[in-house]
Amino acid sequence: MPNLREKASHRGRSGEDLRQHNLSTVLRLVHLQGTILRSKITATTGLNRSTVSDLVSELSELGLLVEKETEATSGVGRPSMAVMATDSVVAFSVNPEIDATTVSAVTLSGKVLARERKLMRAHPTPESAIAVAAEVITKMRRDLAKGIKIAGVGVSVPGQVRSSDGVIRFAPQLGWVESAFAAALSQEVSLPVYLGNDASIGCLAEARFGAAKGVDNAIFLFAGSGGIGGGVINNGKTLSGAAGYAGELGHIRISNSKQVDYSGLPGTLEALVRRNDLLDIFKLYVATDEELDAEIRGTESPKAKKLISEQVEHLANGISTLVNIFNPEVVVLGGFLNSLFEFAPDQLINQMRKGSLTAASERVVIRKGGLGSNLLVLGAAELPFEALINAPSSYSLSGA
Amino acid sequence: MPNLREKASHRGRSGEDLRQHNLSTVLRLVHLQGTILRSKITATTGLNRSTVSDLVSELSELGLLVEKETEATSGVGRPSMAVMATDSVVAFSVNPEIDATTVSAVTLSGKVLARERKLMRAHPTPESAIAVAAEVITKMRRDLAKGIKIAGVGVSVPGQVRSSDGVIRFAPQLGWVESAFAAALSQEVSLPVYLGNDASIGCLAEARFGAAKGVDNAIFLFAGSGGIGGGVINNGKTLSGAAGYAGELGHIRISNSKQVDYSGLPGTLEALVRRNDLLDIFKLYVATDEELDAEIRGTESPKAKKLISEQVEHLANGISTLVNIFNPEVVVLGGFLNSLFEFAPDQLINQMRKGSLTAASERVVIRKGGLGSNLLVLGAAELPFEALINAPSSYSLSGA
DNA sequence: ATTAGTTTGTTGTCTGATACAACATAATAC
DNA sequence: GTATTATGTTGTATCAGACAACAAACTAAT
Incomplete structure (x- = not known):
């Protein structure tokens, strides 16, 4: 029998854990929202007014957040205090x-x-x-x-x-x-x-502050010059895996092509959706995502269009598999993957639906990453x- | 802004929740272990002896578990009470x-x-x-x-x-x-x-009582006459997805073959690893998993061996993708997938490693499902x- | 301007859950 | 038989959150 003591799931909770949990909950809420009214904290957490008051003042004393009087009053009643995370x-x-x-x-x-x-x-x-x-x-x-x-x-x-x-x-x-x-x-x-x-990390940022803000089940696919990476938010939490390597979404096999990716694996999404192939066809050596995006948008070359279209299809196939596995609400695309999507959104969506189960894909939304360089x-x-x-x-x- | 109140992650906890949580923890422990000493509960949960005593007697009064004196004493000191889930x-x-x-x-x-x-x-x-x-x-x-x-x-x-x-x-x-x-x-x-x-459900059972007992990150692939299903345990919890459809692991695309699976999706694991193809080659119309397993073990036909080998390869490719995505500790195979594995374990493992990232696959263990018909x-x-x-x-x- | 009504912050008290200490109990070891 | 060890039991202490009462600060209506 494995040592059960190690497993968080079998640990009991004491009163102190309770306090820690509630302090965490309040601080997390403030951190995520930027600024939030104390009354809103009360409503969201379901805790008593007096408890929230106590928690906020403890966090305040710890120097983690700041209270401020609200100037702009909205509605009747005594105005609630604004709580914000500290800049310090x-x-x-x-x-x-x-x-x-x-x-x-x-x-x-x-x-x-x-x-x-x-x-x-x-x-x-x-x-x-x-x-x-x-x-x-x-x-x-x-x-x-x-x-x-x-x-x-x-x-x-x-x-x-x-x-x-x-x-x-x-x-x-x-x-x-x-x-x-x-x-x-x-x-x-x-x-x-x-x-x-x-x-x-990009996935986490998009889920907290970006295109998948507030979404509990999201997939993030991000492409840079070094290949395709990914992340998954399942039930509000990052998918981690046994050793923390989970989420290598670029390395899913979608084809029996022999073409290998940057990790040497054949037929993967990363092997078939290649930024360098696009750069080559536009005769670019290096380019920012913006420059590449402009080329993709503006191209009239049938050869380029064909290549782009193929990549869109591969990307859609990859997304299909991920949709079947994760049943997400949102798929966020970053880097040039978003350019591919915007080049042929219908093709991508149709091909994705063709490769995925109706139940899993019917509500999926594909979005552009919203945080850019931040x-x-x-x-x-x-x-x-x-x-x-x-x-x-x-x-x-x-x-x- | 979405309604934050809905999200469990932002709910605060009160004293009653604490009690519920600890009652659940104790009951879950007893349920999973079958019989467990009260001292073991104390050690595992980290709760105080007196608290555990109180929790156990409340659960006892609720008719959910039973206490019994231990007859076989092991070691010095007063013998601890055995706690077991009720048969009632x-x-x-x-x-x-x-x-x-x-x-x-x-x-x-x-x-x-x-x-x-x-x-x-x-x-x-x-x-x-x-x-x-x-x-x-x-x-x-x-x-x-x-x-x-x-x-x-x-x-x-x-x-x-x-x-x-x-x-x-x-x-x-x-x-x-x-x-x-x-x-x-x-x-x-x-x-x-x-x-x-x-x-x-099979995945859950294997993770709780079967081949992946005590494992927090496991993948389960199960094949029956109706195709290939799957389940994922991530950090001890079932992967659910936004609407509960997550875990359709049979429908991952692993090839650009046009062959479709039972849901009409082309090139998927389920489309390429087909029980019926095996039945056909052995000229069987219907067969239990045991009968099919015997055929696979005993066959000398080169044609059959070739087909089996191809299926092993496809299965390995599917597992590779899943390993890259989930970084599990254990992959449990059920139904005839296990027969494929036992036919050529080295081929399957090697091919799986070829298609997956070293870091993710180095510790993966492939196991046969252990619960059979239960x-x-x-x-x-x-x-x-x-x-x-x-x-x-x-x-x-x-x-x- | 005054007053009623509404919402929120504050304070003191109460309840409930766990921790802790002291003691009782039941085994082993010598 | 006594010392030792581990566990169950009991009563008390502590701490966190709920609740109620009141104060404060706003809007709206007269």
Whole structure:
């Protein structure tokens, strides 16, 4: 028999857990909503007015949120207090890429205080990326106002991350293998460091603040220069899998083609929907998603149209499979996948329906990702914020 | 803004919820373990001895579990009381098939008290299946000892089920479309009726009592005469999707073949791994899984071997995709899929690894389903039991 | 302007659930 | 038989949330 004590599902709850849960619930609500009336918190949580009052003042004393009188009164009765997340708690988000490493400072209230993109001359190693990140974080930290507290660092990794210990298993574009990235960066900056797969993080951001806001069952497909990543929100929670590798939606096999993807797997979505093939046909070497989108929109070339159309079909086939598996409400497309969708929305939707069960696909909505360049910045910052929100009264915040 | 009150994630908890949660935790533990020492409950839940004592006696008074002195003492100290689920709470499970409808009575302690398989002369309609099920349930109920309470009825449906209202959307083998099965059966027997997809139910049963017992991340693939179904356990919970249709793992597209499956979708796992093709090659018209398994094991025909080998490859490709998506610890195979696996385990494993990410597949174990014919019986009974366990003190049990 | 009505914040009290400590009980070990 | 160990039982303490009463701050109607 496995050790049952380990399983959260079999743990009992005590009064203190109750308090923690309710503190978390209130803080999460405030964090997600930005600003929210205390009366709204009461209504949403179902807790008593006096309890909410108590919870809010405890969170206030912890320095996690701020109360403000509402000026604009709407309706009869005593106006309710507005509650908002503090600007004084910050998380850093780090996004290592092939040619640059970006570091940002994000407040618990969702403001991006600073962003710095450090171009890397040589192909980055984990060590060089850690050094750059540590340097920028240390500098930003000095520049922050006194009294600001740091929740930690979130890193979006274009590759597979073992969530339990923050090890990068394999990041094909960067060529990184088995790097204890979180531990090393944490050592450098003396802050807790959380790692996540970039697509999972993007999914989280879209589900919290973007195109799938408020949706409990969503799929996110995101394509960049390094292939196709994905994430899944099932019942409001990120699909994680046993070791945290779940959600590799680019690597679903949709064809018996021998064409391989960036991880060497044949016939997958990523192998058949290739940004580089599109760039080639437009004779582009490098292009931003915007430039590529403009080409796709404007092209009159039958050859290009044929290629695009084929990719739309492959994408639809991939989405079909995912719809059958997950029965989502929303499918969010990011990067050039959205350009494909907008090129031929009907073709994509029809082909998707052809390949999926009626019951599962009848209510599916396909949407464009809504957060643009802030996607990974906000998403990565959510990792330390999530840890903070899950343990508001015991989480150890660091000074600036 | 969506109505936040609806979302469980934003609900606060009060003291009563705490009690409910702890009662549920204890009852669930007892239900899953069969018999468990009170000291073990204390250790597992982390709750205080006195609290556990209190919880157990409340559940005892509710007639949900029984305490017994342990005779076999092991170790020093006062012997702990053994706690077991009562035999006096029963759920009925119903399994409609093309040629028969099976009804069983299962106790909360996991014993199958009765089972009756009613052959259906004509192709069953929802109405005829409901009539048969109601008749058998009523008879069994009369035969039960006095004092036995009924938790409800669980139905395993070979098709897509909308979990919210217990409507069968589409059951291809049975030819049923849009049937309010749960409501109708509930009307007949005056008991709460819960519906589930057969493969999801099988998955649940395997995860609770069978080959994936104690595993928090598992995939279940089950093949019968009606195609391939599947279920997913993610973080200990059944994957449900927005409307409850998630987990249609037979309908993942793995090839660009035009061959369609029983739902008319081309190139899917179900379209390419076909029981009927195997039957044909062995010149069988109908066969049990055991008979088919014997043929597969014993065949010397190169043609048959080739076909089997192809099916193994397709199955491996399907599993690859699922492994990439879900990163499970265990993949459980049921029905003839297990025969395919045992025919060529190395081929299947190698091909699976070829098609999946190293990180995701390195620890995957493929196993044979361990519950046999009790699979759906136990699984379907879990549906009402689950409802009971989630609200032990307020669930309304019916008399026998 | 005054008053009634409405909604929300605040305060003190009550209830209920779990923790804790002390004691009782039942086994083993020597 | 006594010491030791582990568990059940009982009474008390603590803590969190519910509830009721009241105060506060607004709108609307007269």
